[in-house]
Amino acid sequence: MLKEKKEMQNQTFALGKENYKLLLIGFAIIVIGFILMVGGKSDDPSVFNPEIFSFRRITLAPLIVLFGFLFEIYAIMKRSKTGN
Template identity: 85%
Template sequence: MANSKQENSQPTFALGKENYKLLLIGFAIIVVGFILMVGGKSEDPSVFNPEIFSFRRITLAPLVVLFGFLFEIYAIMKRSKTEK
């Protein structure tokens, strides 16, 4: 009787299909945040470029990355509609 239960049970993933889609979206948001941080270097190393302190690099990009990580937590914690 125990063997019949083992034969019928299929291995399942820890998360549902929707969770994995949300995880990919969150990962894309994090990548966009890091891309926003790129740039601002000076052509000449002895010359300072104040562009590294722009709003995009100091404020916007870290907020986008933080939102991406929060979205990842939501994607992991979200229950599927089929689960009870």
């Protein structure tokens, strides 16, 4: 019984508090990237709107999303300073 209590007290989360903060930041970066991709539709379906091929939607937003995913990987892999 006593041994079980000690084991329960020694259990910790897989990631530290700092890791979870970094994960939230990475998630926010990804959401910003997807928001930048939105738009460019035409009001009239028979008229082509070249705005869908803007630099922001084709280049910038996907790069921001990719950076967000890379940041998420970093947030997961980062070791906490108190490390076990």
